[in-house]
Amino acid sequence: MRTSLHATSLESPKVDVTDQEILRKLETTDWSFESRIIQHEVESVHPYPAKFISDLPAAILDALPSRPNTLLMDPFCGSGTTLAEGQRRGLQTIGVDLNPVACLIARVKTAPLPKSAAQSAAMVLDKLGNSAALVPLIPNLGHWFKGSVQAQLANLMQAISEAPAADQDFLKLAASSIIVRVSNQDSDTRYAAVDKPVTGSDVAKLFERACNKLYEALERRDYDLVNSRVIESDILSFDCEDLEKKVGIFITSPPYPNAYEYWLYHKYRMWWLGHDPLAVKQKEIGARAHFFKKNHHTADTFIEQMSAVFEIMNFVAAPKAWACFVVGRSKIHGLIVDNAKIIEDVAAQAGFEPFFRTERVVKSSRKSFNLSHANIKTETVLILRGAQ
Ligand SMILES: C[S@@+](CC[C@H](N)C(=O)[O-])C[C@H]1O[C@@H](n2cnc3c(N)ncnc32)[C@H](O)[C@@H]1O
Structure with missing residues (x-):
């Protein structure tokens, strides 16, 4: 069943047979993935x-020709869905990715399971009951975490810092x-403090459960890493010089203006893990705060940012590299911005x-903190090809 709206093969100057085959595959893909049944464990x-549902980069990769030595790049990799599907x-x-929590998730999902992970998790749990680590100075901590939870999270972070580097x-x-589960925050998508029945003892319980779940998901990956x-x-x-070889395929979903707030979503995760969320906010493309200040960002800012990204991509791209973007529309001060058109132009x-x-x-289940974004129900899949 094909349910995608207005699937169009745009005119390309050189469409040979192979191109037509690729187009046929792309055009017959159900981009809404209505009949999706597989959710890989590492996704959750x-x-x-x-984040991408993995079917999205998977469908693109299955349609495009690639050789085993093709380098696949996601310049906004988030939780690493593209990387895992490429792998x-x-x-x-x-x-x-700018966000240290994104990079942490992407690294763990694509790295081998550390041999002593289970042993280190057990050691961390052992230490939890017997330590009294200093609670770090984190803004507004009392509003978001109960005292007993703060104390146990401080113990947890200290015990983790003492574990072998390979398991950290x-x-x-x-x-x-x-x-977020042990905080007073209502849920991952609702940034409001509520009275939740959590205590310090939940920290060890939930951490143990999370370690088991993560261990199993990583262990069950049945492909070469x-x-x-x-x-x-x-x-x-x-730093473009950082790449040893040219990129054959880019698959990404960029942050777009005034839509999601990645830094805010992970604000307290970053504080607890020793990062500064406010520094991330400053550099985060599209963050809402940039649109509500003096000399605020506009759609033109996004055009400049994406031009710079394409300049980098051009520098690292192999001849005729594929660039695949999945992008939605934005609302900036009441005006709808067609980000896909911006990407196409730059x-x-x-x-x-x-x-x-x-x-x-x-899907409506893909919620964000920003409700003005919630009314936008479609996004564009854009596949471009670089020059010779
Ligand atoms: C739509 S999300 C990507 C989600 C990803 N496809 C996944 O499956 O998890 C966009 C990403 O852009 C990142 N980002 C925002 N500004 C950035 C910047 N200046 N440099 C690098 N990454 C940035 C955000 O941290 C976020 O992870």
């Missing part, structure tokens, strides 16, 4: 706002995944030509 090890198909992958990402991800790199960086100051300036475009329905 940690929440992430606006599942034997591709080398590289992801960049595993342990931090398990800890990060329980922060081909080399994957995750770079924590603002893409706008990404891509054209960088020599990337349109190959395929379709609208896909976004």
Whole structure:
């Protein structure tokens, strides 16, 4: 069944037989993934706002020709869905993201399960009852966490910092995944403090459960864990020389103006893990705060940012590289902005030509903190191809 709206094969100057085959595959894909049944376990090890359902990068990768030595890049990799799907198909992958929680999730999902992860988790749990770590100075902590929870989270973070380096990402991800559960925050998508029946003793219980779930999800990956790199960086100051080879396929979903708030979603996770969410907010493309200040950002800011991203992509792209963008519309001060059109225009300036475009329905379960965004029900899948 094909349910995508207005699937169009855009005119391309050189459409040979292979191109037609690719187009046929893209055009016959059900981009709403209505009949989706598979959810890979690694997808649900940690929440992430606006993450891809894995079928999306999977469908793109299954339609595009690639060789085992193709490098797949996601310049806004978030929780690493593109990287995991590339890895599942034997591709080398590289992801960049500004958000340290995103990078943590992406790293753990694509790295081998550390041999002593279970042992380290047990050691951390052992230490929890017998320590009295200092609670870090975190703004507004009392509003979001009960005293007993603060004390146990401080113990947890200290015990994790004493674990072997090779196990720390595993342990931090398990800890990060329980922060909102043990806080007073209503839910991952509702940033309001409520009276929840949580206490310090829930920290150890939930951490143990999270470690078990993560362990099983990582252990059950039944494919080769081909080399994957995750770079924590603002893409706008990404060092292009950092790549050893050229990128054959880009698959990404960029942050767009005034839509999701990645820094806010992970604010207290970042504080507890020792990062500064306010520094992330400053550099986060599209963050709401940039649209409600003096000299606020506009759609033009997004055009400049995406032009810079395409300049970088152009620099690292192999000849005729594919660039696949999944992007929704934004509302900025009441005006709807067609971000897909912006991407198409800046891509054209960088020599990337349109190959395929379709609208896909976004499930209403994909919520954000920003309600003005909640009315936008479709997003565009845009596939472009670079120059020779
Ligand atoms: C739509 S999300 C990507 C989600 C991803 N596809 C997934 O499956 O999890 C966009 C990402 O852009 C990141 N981002 C925002 N500003 C950035 C910047 N200046 N440099 C790099 N990444 C940035 C956000 O942290 C967020 O993870």
